[in-house]
Amino acid sequence: MELIWDGLREAFRILGTGDRDVWEIAIxxxxxxxxxxxxxxxxxxxVGATLAFRxxxxxxxxxxxxxxxxxxxxxxxxxxxxxxxxxxxxxGQLGLIYTPGAMVVAQAVIAAPLVTGFTVAALGALPPxxxxxxxxxxxxxxxxxxxxxxxARMPLLAALMAGFGAAISEIGASLMVGGNLSGETxxxxxxxxxxxxxxxxxxxxxxxxxxxxxxxxxxxxxxxVQQRERPS
Amino acid sequence: MTKIxxxxxxxxxxxxxxxxxxxLDLREGEVLAVLGPxxxxxxxxLQVLALLERPAEGEVRFDGEAVAGRELALRRRLAxxxxxxxxxxxxxxxxxxxxLSLRGVPRRERADRVRHWLARFGIDGLAKRxxxxxxxxxxxxxxxxxxxxLEPEVLLLDEPFSAxxxxxxxxxxxxLATVLQETSVTTVFVSHDRNEAARLADRVVVLAEGQLRQVxxxxxxxxxxxxxxxxxxxxxxTVIPARVLEVSDGLVTxxxxxxxxxxxxxxxxxxxxxxxxxxxxxxxxxxDVAGSARxxxxxxxxxxxxxxxxxxxxxxxGFSLVASITKRSLEELGLEVGSPLVASFKATAVHLIPRGxxxxxxxxxxxxxx
Numbered sequence: 160m161e162l163i164w165d166g167l168r169e170a171f172r173i174l175g176t177g178d179r180d181v182w183e184i185a186i187x188x189x190x191x192x193x194x195x196x197x198x199x200x201x202x203x204x205x206v207g208a209t210l211a212f213r214x215x216x217x218x219x220x221x222x223x224x225x226x227x228x229x230x231x232x233x234x235x236x237x238x239x240x241x242x243x244x245x246x247x248x249x250x251g252q253l254g255l256i257y258t259p260g261a262m263v264v265a266q267a268v269i270a271a272p273l274v275t276g277f278t279v280a281a282l283g284a285l286p287p288x289x290x291x292x293x294x295x296x297x298x299x300x301x302x303x304x305x306x307x308x309x310x311a312r313m314p315l316l317a318a319l320m321a322g323f324g325a326a327i328s329e330i331g332a333s334l335m336v337g338g339n340l341s342g343e344t345x346x347x348x349x350x351x352x353x354x355x356x357x358x359x360x361x362x363x364x365x366x367x368x369x370x371x372x373x374x375x376x377x378x379x380x381x382x383x384v385q386q387r388e389r390p391s
Numbered sequence: 392m393t394k395i396x397x398x399x400x401x402x403x404x405x406x407x408x409x410x411x412x413x414x415l416d417l418r419e420g421e422v423l424a425v426l427g428p429x430x431x432x433x434x435x436x437l438q439v440l441a442l443l444e445r446p447a448e449g450e451v452r453f454d455g456e457a458v459a460g461r462e463l464a465l466r467r468r469l470a471x472x473x474x475x476x477x478x479x480x481x482x483x484x485x486x487x488x489x490x491l492s493l494r495g496v497p498r499r500e501r502a503d504r505v506r507h508w509l510a511r512f513g514i515d516g517l518a519k520r521x522x523x524x525x526x527x528x529x530x531x532x533x534x535x536x537x538x539x540x541l542e543p544e545v546l547l548l549d550e551p552f553s554a555x556x557x558x559x560x561x562x563x564x565x566x567l568a569t570v571l572q573e574t575s576v577t578t579v580f581v582s583h584d585r586n587e588a589a590r591l592a593d594r595v596v597v598l599a600e601g602q603l604r605q606v607x608x609x610x611x612x613x614x615x616x617x618x619x620x621x622x623x624x625x626x627x628x629t630v631i632p633a634r635v636l637e638v639s640d641g642l643v644t645x646x647x648x649x650x651x652x653x654x655x656x657x658x659x660x661x662x663x664x665x666x667x668x669x670x671x672x673x674x675x676x677x678x679d680v681a682g683s684a685r686x687x688x689x690x691x692x693x694x695x696x697x698x699x700x701x702x703x704x705x706x707x708x709g710f711s712l713v714a715s716i717t718k719r720s721l722e723e724l725g726l727e728v729g730s731p732l733v734a735s736f737k738a739t740a741v742h743l744i745p746r747g748x749x750x751x752x753x754x755x756x757x758x759x760x761x
Contacts (some may be wrong), residue, residue: 288473291443295471296490296546298536299463310479 169361170368180341181362185369188346191259193328199274199322202267204315207278207302212290221278228272233265240265244336251329257338262346265332270322277318281311301317316385320378327374343373347373392419393455394577395440400449403436410435410601412449412499413614417545422578423569423590424609426585426624426691432601433581434549440579441471441547467494470538470658476530478522478537483514486522488536494541508536511570515725535563538683539570546571546578552587564590589613597621614669615742622667622744628703628713632746635661642738650709654741661745670715672740677724677732684735692730695721706734741755 173181188296210222242248243266245303246257255261293303307317330348337344347370354363395417402410410432415421417440425433427644438444439451442462448749451458453465470490478486484505491501509515513574525533531551541595551567552560568591571578573750582588588595588609591666595612597604597620605617616622622630643654648665654666674680679687690708697703702721714734716724727734 216463220506286477289477291438291441292471292473292477295441295466295469297463297467297493297541299493302493318542391736 166360167366170365171366173362174368178365180364181369182378183342184345184347184350185373186329187259187344188370189373189388190210191262191333191346192266193321194263195268195326196274196319196323198263198267199270199326201320202271203278203318203322204272204308205353208212208282208308210275210279211282225272225275225279230278231269231272232331233329234263234331234335236268240268240332256336257344258341259337260345261331265336266326268330269329269332270326272327273295274318274322276370277314277321278311281314281318282307284314285311300361310366313385316381320381323377325371329331393417394419394453396452396455397439398450398452400439400446400451402432402439403447404445407599408620409596410439410446412439412603415596415603415606417577417579418523418594419577420575420617421593422580422591424470424588424595424638425581425598426583426588426595427598428583428624430600433583433597433598435601436596436598437547437549437579440545443471446722447634448532462493463528468544470541470543470545471547471549472531472534472551474554476522476525477559478525478530480521480523483520483522483525483533484509484516484518486533487540488649490537490541492546502540504540505536508531508540511539511725512566513629518745527555528563528629531555531563533537538614543576546576547581548578550583552579552588553583553694556608567591567667578665585613585624597624597626599624616667618744622742624666625741626669628670629666629673631710631712632668633664633666633743635664636660642745645743646712650688652688652741653738654743655738656743659743659745663742663746667744668712668736668740670713673712673714673734673736675704675706675714675724675726676715676735677731680731680735681738682735685738686741687735687743688732690732692726692732694728695726706732 201204204227212227237314240261241256243250244253244257244261245251255264265389289307289310290303292307298306330352333344333346334349336353337346337349339345339349347366351363351366351370354360354366393416396410397415400410400412401408402523420437424567425436427433428726435444436745439446442451442458458465466536470640479489486511488501488505493505496504506515506518509518512535514529514532514536517529517533522530522533531554535551552563555563564587571591578593580588593608594607595609597612598608599620605621612621613625616625619630633646633647635643635650636646637644638659639653643656643665645652645654645666650746652666674684688708691705692704692712693707694705695702698715699722701715702718704716704726706714712734726734
């Protein structure tokens with residue numbers, strides 16, 4: 160019990176005094192996972208809309224692959240991205256391995272299937288005749304796409320939350336391609352793991368509280384947007 | 392003036408032909424009804440006219456010019472109302488103004504037109520409400536207002552009332568008829584309900600199995616169907632094979648079952664025919680009546696069934712025919728199954744579809760079907 164109490168007390172002291180290292184790690188986490196989610200969103204909406212609206216050979220297989228990707232183990236993603244970005248690997252020239260950039264790539268790969276899968280489901284749930292109706296109302300292709308995305312905004316924001324949640328909470332891939340370098344690639348999850356390994360429970364608890372708060376705040380904002388109804 | 396012309400149109404889905412229209416003109420200012428059973432290709436025809444479906448073969452012309460490559464610009468001169476209201480999750484007024492904002496119509500003009508058409512369809516009180524909160528009838532009113540607010544050159548309606556309950560459907564049909572008359576907008580009205588078509592349409596197209604069966608003035612198609620399918624579809628309930636006995640002076644005598652029937656027809660050359668009788672053209676009486684009806688057939692009631700305010704009486708008079716009378720005359724005549732009676736109808740009420748021999752060209756659609 161004492162371990163927990165001491166840990167909690169120390170954690171709130173760290174949070175209260177605004178330990179520079181801790182906040183730096185939190186901000187880096189937010190930036191890396193935010194960028195990864197943004198990339199996953201652009202990719203996921205584009206691919207998801209194509210899969211939802213187009214009929215082509217292999218479409219069903221593609222949807223199965225996306226759904227499989229929704230459960231992609233982060234360590235496998237980490238391994239694949241590490242091989243690609245390794246100095247002697249195919250994309251080694253980019254010099255991304257052990258940089259935040261490599262972590263963004265890995266987390267985007269993890270989040271993209273989630274956003275894609277949710278997008279396919281969200282757009283697929285719209286009435287089938289909605290698109291012809293929008294075209295008939297004089298919408299161009301882009302106007303049509305913008306209107307259906309707005310119409311499916313609730314489930315699409317759920318897709319965004321799921322993508323961000325997966326990105327910020329994964330550890331395996333970030334560890335492998337980022338290396339957990341202090342001041343460079345250390346993020347909340349890798350920092351917690353390292354602290355626990357060292358038996359330093361207080362900073363681990365402090366970092367975990369920050370991680371949970373961050374996820375809570377992001378979801379609070381997104382849910383606020385999601386539930387905000389138009390004039391009734 | 393022809394507004395939209397279809398030439399040699401073939402539409403395929405997954406390699407299967409689902410619609411073939413060799414020739415169809417939508418004339419400026421007319422209301423054209425497209426009738427036919429489910430799966431006949433009615434909606435596909437509407438999608439071709441709405442420039443939403445590009446046919447595999449053939450040409451669509453708008454105001455005499457091919458549409459290829461100009462679909463978006465031309466679609467902005469049309470409006471379509473589907474069976475489902477398909478409103479977006481926004482306020483009613485935002486929905487009604489949607490087509491206008493897609494066209495970049497300035498806000499003030501948009502608001503004016505939206506207000507006008509909301510009021511025209513009696514839903515101005517719902518302007519600020521969320522479209523999700525509307526009843527089926529209200530939503531379809533909003534959908535109609537959304538279409539009319541565009542002041543389209545051509546209005547395309549795809550079974551707009553078939554998802555509504557009967558009273559709503561009837562009142563909305565009447566409102567639409569009035570608005571169509573006022574605006575005299577060129578209109579295509581897809582329906583599987585012949586009464587709706589009869590109420591609204593100047594001309595009728597009948598489709599079955601993806602083929603154009605008949606095109607003509609509404610009255611002509613309803614009284615002189617081109618074939619059995621069309622006959623069944625436009626409400627001719629008695630369609631029986633008959634043999635031609637004699638043709639003279641525009642009068643054809645036919646053997647129908649055990650009875651003889653006279654019909655008017657000019658230049659009838661076939662030896663076999665299908666005899667078509669609309670139930671409302673048959674008069675039932677208890678004994679022979681002095682009247683102008685050439686055909687008076689003695690028979691027996693075989694069945695009686697209720698059809699709305701009316702009653703359908705099936706009579707065996709050497710062949711089986713179906714007559715329509717009011718509930719009141721049923722009581723007055725005291726008819727029941729087995730009652731003897733006399734069924735009479737005029738020679739002009741009989742429509743003949745030639746079978747075998749040479750096919751007669753139908754006067755009503757000679758200028759439409761080539």
